[in-house]
Amino acid sequence: MSYAQYIKEIGRGAQGSRDLSPEEARQVYAAMLDGGVPDLELGAILIALRVKGESSDEMLGFLAAIDERMNRLDMPHGRVRPVVLPSYNGARKEANLTPLLALLLQRFGVPVLVHGLIEGYGRVTSAQILRELGHMPVMSAQQAQQTLEEKGLAFLPLTALAPGLHNMLSLRARMGVRNSAHSLVKLLNPFRGEAVLVAPATHPDFITLMRDILVERGQRGLLLRGTEGEPVANPKRRPRLEYVRNGSVDTLFEAEHDSLRGLPNLPEACDAVSTARWTRRVLEKQVPLPKPIANQLACLLFASGYVDDLNQAKAIVAVEATGLLMGGN
Structure with missing residues (x-):
């Protein structure tokens, strides 16, 4: 997966950046959770999100990726x-x-x-x-x-x-x-x-x-x-x-x-x-x-x-x- 396209969208600052869709956010965060994103790109994504601010759609996508990997408990x-x-x-x-x-x-x-x-x-x-x-x-x-x-x-x-x-x-x-x-x-x-x-x-x-x-x-x-x-x-x-x-x-x-x-x-x-x-x-x-x-x-x-x-x-x-x-x- 190429992460440059995502960094380009979210890394243009608070005014010029674009939010990821829920599915894009899920895919990116899944790779991050699995350790599949190189350090340089990982740091860039995290800082870009921090500067831009996470949208609700992005957070929903991130949570979907976590849901697929989180250890579950029965009621x-x-x-x-x-x-x-x-x-x-x-x-x-x-x-x-x-x-x-x-x-x-x-x-x-x-x-x-x-x-x-x-x-x-x-x-x-x-x-x-x-x-x-x-x-x-x-x-x-x-x-x-x-x-x-x-x-x-x-x-x-x-x-x-x-x-x-x-x-x-x-x-x-x-x-x-x-x-x-x-x-x-x-x-x-x-x-x-x-x-x-x-x-x-x-x-x-x-x-x-x-x-x-x-x-x-x-x-x-x-x-x-x-x-x-x-x-x-x-x-x-x-x-x-x-x-x-x-x-x-x-x-x-x-x-x-x-x-x-x-x-x-x-x-x-x-x-x-x-x-x-x-x-x-x-x-x-x-x-x-x-x-x-x-x-x-x-x-x-x-x-x-x-x-x-x-x-x-x-x-x-x-x-x-x-x-x-x-x-x-």
């Missing part, structure tokens, strides 16, 4: 849908509370698959925190399947979920900048069936792109502005929580914009040990659960089919999940 037994938490950013300034959300869902019997990176390259990953809490990463999709059935919670590294995509993600160390893979990993749902993907956007423009992709693919998901890119609501101020299903979008909670009435009790530091210690205290009801995370938990109980009504989910969370909530009604 866990039970009536509720599993929840998928893509965890790739980790904690830099704020504590990573993705493990807390996962453990709260597990407490309600909702199967939870967390996928991401084990090493954070200076950030604190969900894998590191879950390890402190007694949940070790699994090493294969088959082991993830078994762990989900036995424990209801599994952390699957990207190396085991989609090795080719992990290689693309790792190119940041060589190139110095992110590439399309950093966005694509947050849209991965490996289940053969209708799971609930929690899709965390890092900036407003990407929220629109992710929404369009979820709608076009007919996926069920909860879309939000992630906390430092993690799939968990900001514990200090709730982002808008949008529920995507059957090609439609419903806002379950609007974003909070008012001044904070008080700061929630949060981990004293963002390292794995401190975060795990605080997480245990929340689960043991010694520390109140921040209200934005309680709201997100209610949304996921509703989306997973644990309950049929959002108000019922909110009541269950208030009464049964913690007993103490930080904030108002």
Whole structure:
């Protein structure tokens, strides 16, 4: 395959470039995932896409290529849908509370698959925190399947979920900048069936792109502005929580914009040990659960089919999940 024609189209800058069609994008990304693109052309394609910005059609084509290569999981037994938490950013300034959300869902019997990176390259990953809490990463999709059935919670590294995509993600160390893979990993749902993907956007423009992709693919998901890119609501101020299903979008909670009435009790530091210690205290009801995370938990109980009504989910969370909530009604 000659890649010059693609580079010529996408590499003419933000104004002169042309978007690839979904099929062109699928073919190009398939070759990239399979390691078939020479380094020079690979770097040129990645930088051209970064400068131009990926279109929804291109992202759909990329995801189609990943779908053909990703290791799949069967739906866990039970009536509720599993929840998928893509965890790739980790904690830099704020504590990573993705493990807390996962453990709260597990407490309600909702199967939870967390996928991401084990090493954070200076950030604190969900894998590191879950390890402190007694949940070790699994090493294969088959082991993830078994762990989900036995424990209801599994952390699957990207190396085991989609090795080719992990290689693309790792190119940041060589190139110095992110590439399309950093966005694509947050849209991965490996289940053969209708799971609930929690899709965390890092900036407003990407929220629109992710929404369009979820709608076009007919996926069920909860879309939000992630906390430092993690799939968990900001514990200090709730982002808008949008529920995507059957090609439609419903806002379950609007974003909070008012001044904070008080700061929630949060981990004293963002390292794995401190975060795990605080997480245990929340689960043991010694520390109140921040209200934005309680709201997100209610949304996921509703989306997973644990309950049929959002108000019922909110009541269950208030009464049964913690007993103490930080904030108002």
